[in-house]
Amino acid sequence: MNKTYICIDFDGTLVTHDYPEVGQELPGAVETCKALIAEGHQLILWTMRSGKELQDAVQWCFERGITLVGVNKNPTQESWTQSPKAYASIYIDDAALGAPLNYNPTFHSRPYVDWVRVKEHLINMNALS
Secondary structure (H helix, E strand, O other): OOOOEEEEOOEOOOEOOOOOOOOOEOOOHHHHHHHHHHOOOEEEEOOOOOHHHHHHHHHHHHHOOOOEEEEOOOOOHHHOOOOOOOOOOEEEOOOOOOOOEEOOOOOOOOOEEOHHHHHHHHHHOOOOO
16 A cells, blocks of 8 residues: 555544634544554644644644644655645545535534544545555
């Protein structure tokens, strides 16, 4: 399997939408991120958060053992571009076209990434190979 950079959003993707607070952890998010890392993939936190709110998101990932190789940028992109857009092969974001979403109004009022389906697609089916 090829190892790749994966940009992962925070609000609505790893946690529920409760900005500026850190929302509830979404079911399967941490497990799937750790499985991707275990396969050698490199995760980049890709979020609109800034300042203290960004620090809170980075700390949340750290506390859960989600190793990030970058925050809002690919660690190698400065060697070939000055663009502020983070480069990755895959972007997991609740606002992305085709992202599998879950909607459970008893859990949260807004749709969020369905990590069970993400895991099935990326890990169990070896979509990154």
